Amino acid sequence: MKVLFISLGCDKNLVDSEHMSGILSNAGYEFTDDEREADIIIINSCCFIHDAKEESIQTIFEMARYKEEGRCKVLVLAGCLAQRYYKEIKTEIPEIDICIGTTAIESIAETIDDYLAHKNKIQVIDNIDKLSGVNAPRNLSSMGSFAYLKIAEGCDKHCTYCIIPKIRGSYRSVEMKTLIKEAEELAERGVKELILVAQETTMYGIDLYGKKSLHILLKELAKIEGIHWIRLLYCYPEEIYDELIDTIAEEKKICHYMDIPIQHASDKILKCMGRKTNNEQLKKIIRKLRKKIPDIILRTTLITGFPGETKEDHQILMDFIDEMEFDRLGVFTYSLEENTPAEKMPNQIDEETKIARKNDIMELQQEIVFDLSEKYVGKTYIAMIEGKISGEHAYLARTYMDCPGVDSNIFVITDEELITGDFVKVIVTGTNDYDLIGEIAD
Numbered sequence: 001m002k003v004l005f006i007s008l009g010c011d012k013n014l015v016d017s018e019h020m021s022g023i024l025s026n027a028g029y030e031f032t033d034d035e036r037e038a039d040i041i042i043i044n045s046c047c048f049i050h051d052a053k054e055e056s057i058q059t060i061f062e063m064a065r066y067k068e069e070g071r072c073k074v075l076v077l078a079g080c081l082a083q084r085y086y087k088e089i090k091t092e093i094p095e096i097d098i099c100i101g102t103t104a105i106e107s108i109a110e111t112i113d114d115y116l117a118h119k120n121k122i123q124v125i126d127n128i129d130k131l132s133g134v135n136a137p138r139n140l141s142s143m144g145s146f147a148y149l150k151i152a153e154g155c156d157k158h159c160t161y162c163i164i165p166k167i168r169g170s171y172r173s174v175e176m177k178t179l180i181k182e183a184e185e186l187a188e189r190g191v192k193e194l195i196l197v198a199q200e201t202t203m204y205g206i207d208l209y210g211k212k213s214l215h216i217l218l219k220e221l222a223k224i225e226g227i228h229w230i231r232l233l234y235c236y237p238e239e240i241y242d243e244l245i246d247t248i249a250e251e252k253k254i255c256h257y258m259d260i261p262i263q264h265a266s267d268k269i270l271k272c273m274g275r276k277t278n279n280e281q282l283k284k285i286i287r288k289l290r291k292k293i294p295d296i297i298l299r300t301t302l303i304t305g306f307p308g309e310t311k312e313d314h315q316i317l318m319d320f321i322d323e324m325e326f327d328r329l330g331v332f333t334y335s336l337e338e339n340t341p342a343e344k345m346p347n348q349i350d351e352e353t354k355i356a357r358k359n360d361i362m363e364l365q366q367e368i369v370f371d372l373s374e375k376y377v378g379k380t381y382i383a384m385i386e387g388k389i390s391g392e393h394a395y396l397a398r399t400y401m402d403c404p405g406v407d408s409n410i411f412v413i414t415d416e417e418l419i420t421g422d423f424v425k426v427i428v429t430g431t432n433d434y435d436l437i438g439e440i441a442d
Contacts, residue, residue: 002071003029004038006063007141008056009046011197011233011405013079014141015150017044020078020108022137027109035063036070040112045081048164049335056081064095074098074115078105080167086123101125102168103132128169129154134178140189145384145421146229146404147191151179151217152198157236159263160274160341161303161334164199171200173208180220187226192421193384194221195231195403202239212239215247222253228423229384231403233259237285238276249293255400256293260286261301265320266313269306272345279320286324297401299328304361305354306334307345314357321364327372328407329365331358373431380441383410385422397426399436410436 003024007017020042021031032038041063045056056079066072076098077089083101090099098115100108104124115122126132131153140147154169155162183194196218198204205213214232221230230253237260248254264270267278277285289296302317321329333354336343383397386404395412402408412418412426426438 001029001039001073002032002037003040003042004032004035004063005042005044005141006059007044008059009044009048009052009080011148011195012150012153012199013044013046015138015148015197016079016102016105016133017042018138018141019133019136020044020105021139021141023106023109023133024112025139026137027113029109029112035066035072038066039071040074040076041066041072042076042078042108045077045079047081047084047167048162049332049337051335053081060093060096067095074112076100076108076112078108083125083128083167084163086125090121090123097121099123099125101128103128103130105133106136128167129172130169131172131174134174134182138182140186140191142404143386143420144190145386146193146195147186148195148197149179149183149186149221150174150197151201151204151214155199156203157200157276158274160272160345161306161337163337163340166339168199171203171207173203173205173213175208176205176213176217176220179217180224183221183224183227187224190226190421192227192423193229193231194227195233197233200234200236200239201232202235202241202244212241212244215241215243218244218247218251218254222251227253229253229255229400231255231257231400233403235260236276237262237282240285240289245289245292248296256296257299257400257403258289258296259299259301259403263301263303264306264313264317266309266316269309269313269317272308272342273303273306274341279316282320283324297327298324299403299407300326300330302329302331302361303334304331304357305349305351307342307349308347309334309349309357314360318360318364321361321368325368325372326365327369327401329361330406331361331365333358369434370431373434373436376428376436377430378428380425380427381410381438382423383412383426383438385412385418385420385424387420388418397424399426408434408436410438412438412440414440416440 046052078100425441427441430437
């Protein structure tokens with residue numbers, strides 16, 4: 001039977017999808033990209049913010065029609081939406097045949113087999129504080145040159161706007177030996193870049209080893225033959241520690257790149273968000289990182305329009321961005337999520353104001369990035385080839401400065417024949433908005 005997989009939301013969700021796909025492969029299932037040819041359609045859903053929830057629901061209804069128009073016999077909903085709303089889904093979306101929660105992905109094959117045998121609707125919702133799928137087989141959905149390594153699950157921060165702890169459970173690290181084994185297997189399959197992800201990577205090991213152990217894990221991963229780059233995402237600023245900074249600075253395979261979601265810079269708003277830092281502390285850690293690792297690329301994520309955010313709070317954030325000059329920056333408008341403390345906060349901001357403030361931030365960031373890009377011209381970098389541009393003597397590539405899917409690219413002009421995953425030395429010759437242009441260096 002043929003399975004169609006649709007993975008929505010974050011890269012952590014994508015890892016779960018890859019594990020479910022691996023489990024189904026081992027069980028004898030085949031895969032298709034054509035909805036009309038699929039006997040089974042699996043949607044691994046997201047509901048982190050309102051837009052993600054809407055996308056998941058829209059996808060469910062789009063796929064449900066293939067139960068009439070195509071070959072689909074089973075419609076499966078997995079992931080965060082299934083975990084959060086399984087009771088409502090049972091009565092309100094009868095098109096769903098199987099619901100699988102965030103910690104039940106290992107049961108995907110047997111659950112589908114059970115449904116096909118008995119045709120009774122099934123919901124598998126396990127304890128959200130267990131680890132699921134960490135030792136399961138995995139089919140990579142990327143081009144193969146990079147892969148995400150999920151080092152932990154859940155979160156203990158309980159930010160007032162966030163529903164993740166109620167969907168994904170408390171923070172729990174994956175054992176180091178398990179991660180090293182998975183990384184070795186990925187390297188054997190041709191993966192050259194590991195991208196470490198979790199709800200929060202900086203707390204890795206605190207639950208298993210009694211102390212922050214991300215720096216130890218990084219050193220072990222750096223020993224793996226075949227791995228050229230190791231990249232860190234989701235490092236909470238208050239948890240960044242000296243041993244981690246030193247390890248990034250010293251280990252040649254670790255990209256001088258760090259994703260630090262700060263969310264805001266107004267002390268008042270940070271406190272209302274339940275964040276653990278203030279404006280001055282954020283500046284201190286950013287300055288420390290840049291002092292110890294001068295060529296580090298810093299990415300951050302912000303929320304604008306949080307309840308109670310005034311013009312003054314917005315200006316504080318704008319001034320902070322202007323001063324800190326982040327290399328990469330993304331911003332979301334605040335999304336009111338039910339059953340979170342922020343839902344009941346007074347002075348909710350209207351959508352028009354949220355969008356206007358988001359536009360302010362992105363216009364400022366565009367100016368910053370365009371100015372920063374000029375300093376790269378004339379410099380030489382190692383770049384990983386991601387693919388050829390059709391009809392052009394050029395390739396799409398990335399340097400250490402850019403994470404796939406979220407950051408910029410460098411367009412490499414050359415007549416040479418290159419393949420995905422190749423590393424080449426490139427001299428930057430120009431810029432194109434957020435992207436760089438380069439050619440093979442002598």
